[in-house]
Every structure is written in C-alpha cells, then in structure tokens.
Amino acid sequence: xxxxxxxxxxxxxxxxxxxxxxxxxxxxxxxxxxxxxxxxxxxxxxxxxxxxxxxxxxxxxxxxxxxxxxxxxxxxxxxxxxxxxxxxxxxxxxxxxxxxxxxxxxxxxxxxxxxxxxxxxxxxxxxxxxxxxxxxxxxxxxxxxxxxxxxxxxxxxxxxxxxxxxxxxxxxxxxxxxxxxxxxxxxxxxxxxxxxx
Amino acid sequence: xxxxxxxxxxxxxxxxxxxxxxxxxxxxxxxxxxxxxxxxxxxxxxxxxxxxxxxxxxxxxxxxxxxxxxxxxxxxxxxxxxxxxxxxxxxxxxxxxxxxxxxxxxxxxxxxxxxxxxxxxxxxxxxxxxxxxxxxxxxxxxxxxxxxxxxxxxxxxxxxxxxxxxxxxxxxxxxxxxxxxxxxxxxxxxxxxxxxxxxxxxxxxxxxxxxxxxxxxxxxxxxxxxxxxxxxxxxxxxxxxxxxxxxxxxxxxxxxxxxxxxxxxxxxxxxxxxxxxxxxxxxxxxxxxxxxxxxxxxxxxxxxxxxxxxxxxxxxxxxxxxxxxxxxxxxxxxxxxxxxxxxxxxxxxxxxxxxxxxxxxxxxxxxxxxxxxxxxxxxxxxxxxxxxxxxxxxxxxxxxxxxxxxxxxxxxxxxxxxxxxxxxxxxxxxxxxxxxxxxxxxxxxxxxxxxxxxxxxxxxxxxxxxxxxxxxxxxxxxxxxxxxxxxxxxxxxxxxxxxxxxxxxxxxxxxxxxxxxxxxxxxxxxxxxxxxxxxxxxxxxxxxxxxxxxxxxxxxxxxxxxxxxxxxxxxxxxxxxxxxxxxxxxxxxxx
Numbered sequence: 001x002x003x004x005x006x007x008x009x010x011x012x013x014x015x016x017x018x019x020x021x022x023x024x025x026x027x028x029x030x031x032x033x034x035x036x037x038x039x040x041x042x043x044x045x046x047x048x049x050x051x052x053x054x055x056x057x058x059x060x061x062x063x064x065x066x067x068x069x070x071x072x073x074x075x076x077x078x079x080x081x082x083x084x085x086x087x088x089x090x091x092x093x094x095x096x097x098x099x100x101x102x103x104x105x106x107x108x109x110x111x112x113x114x115x116x117x118x119x120x121x122x123x124x125x126x127x128x129x130x131x132x133x134x135x136x137x138x139x140x141x142x143x144x145x146x147x148x149x150x151x152x153x154x155x156x157x158x159x160x161x162x163x164x165x166x167x168x169x170x171x172x173x174x175x176x177x178x179x180x181x182x183x184x185x186x187x188x189x190x191x192x193x194x195x196x197x
Numbered sequence: 198x199x200x201x202x203x204x205x206x207x208x209x210x211x212x213x214x215x216x217x218x219x220x221x222x223x224x225x226x227x228x229x230x231x232x233x234x235x236x237x238x239x240x241x242x243x244x245x246x247x248x249x250x251x252x253x254x255x256x257x258x259x260x261x262x263x264x265x266x267x268x269x270x271x272x273x274x275x276x277x278x279x280x281x282x283x284x285x286x287x288x289x290x291x292x293x294x295x296x297x298x299x300x301x302x303x304x305x306x307x308x309x310x311x312x313x314x315x316x317x318x319x320x321x322x323x324x325x326x327x328x329x330x331x332x333x334x335x336x337x338x339x340x341x342x343x344x345x346x347x348x349x350x351x352x353x354x355x356x357x358x359x360x361x362x363x364x365x366x367x368x369x370x371x372x373x374x375x376x377x378x379x380x381x382x383x384x385x386x387x388x389x390x391x392x393x394x395x396x397x398x399x400x401x402x403x404x405x406x407x408x409x410x411x412x413x414x415x416x417x418x419x420x421x422x423x424x425x426x427x428x429x430x431x432x433x434x435x436x437x438x439x440x441x442x443x444x445x446x447x448x449x450x451x452x453x454x455x456x457x458x459x460x461x462x463x464x465x466x467x468x469x470x471x472x473x474x475x476x477x478x479x480x481x482x483x484x485x486x487x488x489x490x491x492x493x494x495x496x497x498x499x500x501x502x503x504x505x506x507x508x509x510x511x512x513x514x515x516x517x518x519x520x521x522x523x524x525x526x527x528x529x530x531x532x533x534x535x536x537x538x539x540x541x542x543x544x545x546x547x548x549x550x551x552x553x554x555x556x557x558x559x560x561x562x563x564x565x566x567x568x569x570x571x572x573x574x575x576x577x578x579x580x581x582x583x584x585x586x587x588x589x590x591x592x593x594x595x596x597x598x599x600x601x602x603x604x605x606x607x608x609x610x611x612x613x614x615x616x617x618x619x620x621x622x623x624x625x626x627x628x629x630x631x632x633x634x635x636x637x638x639x640x641x642x643x644x645x646x647x648x649x650x651x652x653x654x655x656x657x658x659x660x661x662x663x664x665x666x667x668x669x670x671x672x673x674x675x676x677x678x679x680x681x682x683x684x685x686x687x688x689x690x691x692x693x694x695x696x697x698x699x700x701x702x703x704x705x706x707x708x709x710x711x712x713x714x715x716x717x718x719x720x721x722x723x724x725x726x727x728x729x730x731x732x733x734x735x736x737x738x739x740x741x742x743x744x745x746x747x748x749x750x751x752x753x754x755x756x757x758x759x760x761x762x763x764x765x766x767x768x769x770x771x772x773x774x775x776x777x778x779x780x781x782x783x784x785x786x787x788x
Binding site: 013024120121129 | 572
C-alpha cells in the first residue's frame with residue numbers, strides 16, 4: 001500500500017498540472033484566437049463606453065423602456081451574484097410578488113407569465129415575444145413613437161428557434177432598448193426624460 | 198406540452214441512441230488495451246506518466262488492492278483541493294482578491310468535488326479564485342469521473358472474467374479513462390461551447406455603465422428607508438468553458454457560476470443547452486454498450502439500456518407535463534403556451550429554454566448523477582420537482598453518473614436475477630455465473646446504506662429548529678422537500694439542490710460532507726466486493742432453466758424491481774413533501 005500512496009501523490013501532482021493548468025490555458029489560447037468576442041462575454045460598447053453584455057440582462061423601469069423580467073440576482077441583475085428566487089410554488093412571498101407585479105401593469109389584459117416571474121440565473125437577457133408586444137402600448141404612450149413602428153421594431157428583434165427547432169423564440173431586451181433609444185434620438189420632438197418611479 | 202417541445206426531446210434522445218454503440222465499442226477497446234486511432238499520440242504520454250509515477254502497467258490487482266489504490270488517490274486529490282481553497286488568497290490568478298475559504302466550507306467543497314457530487318454551498322463568482330476553479334475544482338471533474346469509469350470497468354471485468362482473482366489495474370484504468378475518453382471529448386466540447394458564447398478568459402470582472410440607472414429604496418439597519426442609485430453592472434468573467442465541458446461530460450455538475458447552467462455565460466444558447474444535456478448521457482449510455490461488448494452479450498447491454506430509457510421517458514413526461522400546468526395560485530397572468538411564449542411555470546426558468554428544455558434538463562441531470570441545473574428546481578411545481586428527487590432516490594441508475602450509474606444498475610440486475618431465481622425455484626445465474634447468498638447480501642448492503650444516510654440526517658435536521666429548520670427559505674411541506682432533497686442529492690452524489698436551503702452553515706456543511714463521503718465510498722466497498730467475488734466463479738453453460746438477461750421480460754422485471762425498491766423506501770417521505778404540497782396548492786393554501 002505504501003507504493004500506492006507514493007503513486008497517488010505523484011499522480012495527483014502531475015495530472016493536476018496537466019488538467020488544471022495545461023488544459024484550461026490551451027482552451028483559453030485557442031478561444032482567444034478563434035472566438036475573441038465570445039470568449040470575453042459578447043460585451044457591448046457604445047461611443048467607447050462599455051454598456052453591458054449581449055448575454056446578460058439589465059434592469060429597466062419606468063414607461064420609456066421595455067422591461068426585463070424580475071431578477072433575484074443580488075439587488076437585481078447583479079452579474080457578480082447570479083441566482084434565482086428559489087421560492088417554491090406554494091410560497092406566500094412568491095404569490096404576493098407576482099400579484100404585485102401584475103397590479104403594477106396598467107392594462108387589463110393578462111400579463112405574459114415570463115414578465116412577472118424571476119429567471120433561474122437572475123440575469124436572463126431575454127423576454128418572450130409575447131412579453132415584448134405586451135409592452136408596446138405603454139412604451140408608445142410614453143415616447144410618442146407610433147405603436148406600429150414599435151411592433152415592427154419588436155418583430156425585427158425576435159430571435160427565432162435555433163436551427164428552426166431548438167429553444168424558444170425570444171427578444172433580447174438590451175438590444176431592443178438600444179435600438180429604441182436610436183429611434184427616439186431621431187425624433188427630436190420627443191422628450192427623453194429618464195424618469196424613475 | 199407542445200409538438201415542438203416533444204420534437205426537441207426526441208432529437209436529444211436520438212443523439213444518445215446513435216452514439217451509444219460506437220462510443221461503447223470504443224471504450225471497450227480502450228480498456229481491453231486494443232488499438233485505437235488515438236494511440237500514436239497518447240501511448241507515449243501514457244508511458245511517460247507511468248514512468249514518472251511508478252506505475253507497473255502489467256500489475257493486476259485484487260478487489261481490495263484496487264479499492265485501496267482508489268481510496269488513496271481520492272484522499273490525495275481531496276487534500277490538494279482543501280489546501281488550494283484555504284490558501285487561494287496567496288496564490289496567483291485571483292484578480293478579484295478573494296479571501297481564503299473557511300474550514301467548514303473548504304471541507305464540504307473538497308469532499309463534494311472528490312465524490313463527483315459537486316454540491317455547492319457557496320456562490321462561486323464571489324468565493325473561488327480562477328486558480329481554485331481550474332486547479333482545485335475542474336481537475337476533480339476529470340479525476341472523479343475517471344475513477345467512476347475505472348470502477349465500472351472493474352465491475353464489468355468481475356462479470357466477464359472467469360476463475361480469476363484480479364479486476365485490472367486501477368492506475369491504468371484511471372489513465373486510459375482520462376486520456377482516451379474524457380480529455381479529447383472535453384477539448385472539442387469546450388471549443389464548441391465557446392463558439393456559442395460560453396466565456397473563457399482570465400481577466401478581472403468587467404464594469405459596465407448600464408443603459409438606465411436605477412434608483413432603489415431599501416430599508417437600512419436603523420429601519421429608515423435609504424435610496425441608492427445603481428448605475429453600473431459588475432460582470433463576472435473567468436475560464437468557464439474549459440470547466441463547463443468536463444462538468445457535463447464527467448456528470449459532475451459544479452457550476453462555474455452560482456446559477457450553474459442557467460447562467461447565460463455557462464449556457465448561452467439552446468444549442469449549447471442541447472450539447473450540455475447530451476454530454477451528460479454520452480458516456481453513461483455508452484458504458485451500457487461497453488458492458489455488452491466486454492461480457493460478450495451485446496443484447497444484455499441493450500436490455501439494460503432499454504430499462505434506463507423507459508425510466509428516463511417516464512421522468513421527462515411527468516416533469517414536462519407538470520411544469521406546463523398553470524399555477525392555480527396566481528391571477529391575471531397568461532400562463533398558456535402560444536406561438537409567442539412558452540407559458541407554464543416560468544419562475545426559475547430562462548426564456549431561451551422555456552418549459553420543455555428545462556424539464557428535460559432537470560430529468561437528465563438527476564437521472565445521471567450530474568446535478569448541473571439550467572433552471573431552479575426549488576421553484577418547480579410540486580410534482581415537477583418530485584421528478585428530479587425520485588430520479589436521485591432510485592439510485593441515479595437511469596444512465597447514471599459516469600461509471601457509478603452502471604455499477605449501481607448492475608447491483609439492481611443482481612437483485613433482479615435473484616428474484617427471478619426465487620420465482621422459478623432455481624439458483625439464480627447472471628451471464629453464466631451463479632449468484633449466491635454472499636453476493637445478494639452485499640448487494641442489499643449497497644442498497645440499504647443509501648436510504649439510511651438520507652433518512653437519518655433528514656430526520657435530525659427536520660427535528661432541530663436551531664440549526665436544521667433555520668436555513669429554510671420555504672415553509673410548509675416545501676420546507677421538508679428542501680431538506681430531504683439536500684441529503685438525497687448529497688448522498689446520491691448528485692449535487693443539484695432545492696437551493697432555497699441556505700446550506701452554508703456549520704451543520705449543513707459538515708453533515709452534507711459526511712453524506713457525500715459515505716454515499717460514495719461506503720457504497721463502493723460492497724460493490725467492489727461483489728465484483729471480487731464474481732470474478733472467481735466459473736461460467737456455467739446456459740440451460741433451459743436459465744433466466745435470460747437479454748429479453749424484454751428481463752427489462753420489465755429490472756424496471757419493476759427498481760421502482761418497487763425505491764417506492765418501498767421513500768414513499769412516506771415523498772407523501773409528506775411534494776405530494777402533500779401538490780394537494781395543498783390545489784386547495785389554495787400558501788405558506
């Protein structure tokens with residue numbers, strides 16, 4: 001058994017270097033050459049300023065923006081503290097939180113479910129097309145951009161199922177709001193007050 | 198449930214079905230030392246490694262020596278991880294200057310990764326440096342997976358060899374599992390995952406100026422409301438893809454980030470999601486074909502595969518159905534599926550995955566002992582959340598963890614042929630070998646250790662308001678489910694969680710560590726002893742009285758035995774947890 005103990009220690013040390021340093025550095029090297037944007041998180045820059053990642057959701061509030069889903073990551077969309085709410089189906093705090101989200105919507109129509117539920121990561125960058133279309137009326141009233149224009153904007157931002165089959169259709173909220181901002185800037189008569197509730 | 202959802206599930210299963218035979222045959226070649234395509238590159242590396250570590254590749258080991266070498270190796274790797282965690286603040290590749298890990302958490306994590314559990318009591322992006330993740334944790338994803346494969350191969354040899362005493366050489370099996378199977382597939386998978394957007398770098402966390410700064414009102418410690426404006430977002434970075442690939446392939450499941458495979462940087466697209474689920478089943482499914490190949494009975498391999506596939510389908514059907522149901526407790530919400538939304542229970546789920554992929558992932562990750570999650574199991578409907586729980590309670594033998602799933606299943610096979618033997622009144626045989634009292638006693642020991650650990654530790658926690666119940670996020674029957682799931686997951690070496698349980702306390706870190714340790718190593722001992730006993734037996738020719746292990750009848754018997762053993766053991770606990778919660782939810786009760 002003593003021989004096996006020596007082998008165990010040597011084996012651990014040598015394979016640790018190969019698998020724990022060599023392998024990840026090899027992948028890092030190839031990734032940097034072949035997929036530089038993906039390897040660093042598909043970061044979005046605007047006028048030289050880092051404004052976020054295409055893959056990581058951001059919080060939006062008020063009437064002038066399309067809203068993301070509720071988030072349980074840190075104080076909301078904290079991309080250094082990913083988390084779901086972990087509230088169970090019979091949790092009173094969960095049922096009350098959803099009821100409050102529903103009542104804060106100003107239309108009578110039922111709210112699409114993803115818009116009032118928190119994602120597993122707390123960083124979901126997407127909402128469903130239903131949730132985006134649901135918000136068109138509110139954003140239109142606040143910004144003065146015609147509903148028809150906004151509907152076309154949403155339609156242009158729908159990511160279809162991958163390979164026509166995989167996953168669910170979705171709308172990236174950060175990209176949608178960035179383009180919404182460009183639309184508003186082209187209409188100088190619209191006030192772009194960044195009000196918070 | 199939608200047509201598209203079922204199509205996606207069918208595509209996943211077709212992939213598994215297509216790769217089982219070629220991969221299984223390849224692994225049989227690797228472990229029988231026959232020639233493979235990769236030999237020209239890998240044989241020199243293998244020889245060098247044996248020379249440096251003093252391995253004599255011709256040395257054959259009895260089951261006791263094989264098990265001893267395995268335990269010593271596990272101990273050495275566990276200590277290394279403990280030391281790295283405790284000392285990470287003075288080691289390189291720690292751009293966020295994270296502090297050393299506390300002793301109880303370091304113990305829990307070291308055990309967790311050594312046992313292929315990957316239970317995580319911590320938030321990785323706020324606790325573990327890049328070096329700890331790469332050198333302390335991702336290495337275990339290789340080591341523990343290769344150990345599992347080695348053990349399964351040793352067990353297969355126990356069945357296949359006749360009148361011998363030895364099961365193979367642990368170091369050789371470990372090396373060949375790593376170099377020929379895990380490493381090449383991981384390299385390819387990691388790069389494909391990067392192409393989809395899984396990050397891979399060593400940079401410090403990025404700080405973004407968010408588009409719309411948010412004003413937040415919080416209640417301070419003095420009870421007065423305080424407002425704060427949040428205008429930046431700190432975006433965690435790191436070498437995630439290299440760890441992600443082996444995390445899935447080795448059925449480890451320990452996330453680079455807290456949200457695991459729900460995190461967009463670990464699992465950015467539906468295609469990456471499909472690959473990650475496929476990687477979980479790839480090797481365990483292949484091993485059923487390896488079993489058939491090495492025992493000379495490919496049809497027996499397929500009969501075992503069929504029992505696994507049946508149980509997988511039952512799980513995914515139940516979970517997908519349950520998660521598609523609208524909650525009776527919320528009002529004014531559109532919960533139906535349509536062309537524009539997935540509908541159903543979206544709490545804890547990502548829009549890009551919807552209901553079908555979340556339910557499938559939850560089923561697959563607990564069928565195997567993976568424990569990665571792409572949605573929050575804690576927020577599943579009561580019956581939907583019961584599926585992952587039951588999958589682990591059945592022993593994770595539905596394809597199962599790499600290696601561990603197959604030897605767990607073979608224990609059930611021994612019980613099944615024993616019961617078949619009792620029914621016809623003959624000495625039971627398994628592939629020509631007589632199954633005797635000693636084998637059945639050890640197989641039953643293997644089956645009894647598991648519920649004993651889970652039920653005892655759950656019972657103590659449930660009865661202890663101070664250290665047991667205080668960690669709960671949810672009350673009522675769901676609280677019981679959280680604790681029960683934690684010990685189930687730890688003992689089963691799964692690692693997924695009803696994550697509302699705040700398990701980073703002394704009580705949970707230490708007891709869950711014990712559960713993981715015994716759930717792996719205490720069960721390996723009787724398993725190896727069975728193999729060590731079987732290998733000495735001679736092979737009797739099949740007669741008309743032999744119960745064939747290659748037929749649908751055998752598959753049906755095996756499936757029934759698994760379900761009956763599981764049901765007899767765990768129905769009381771399940772009734773008080775998820776079943777009671779389901780009934781109360783429909784009665785309109787909240788907690």
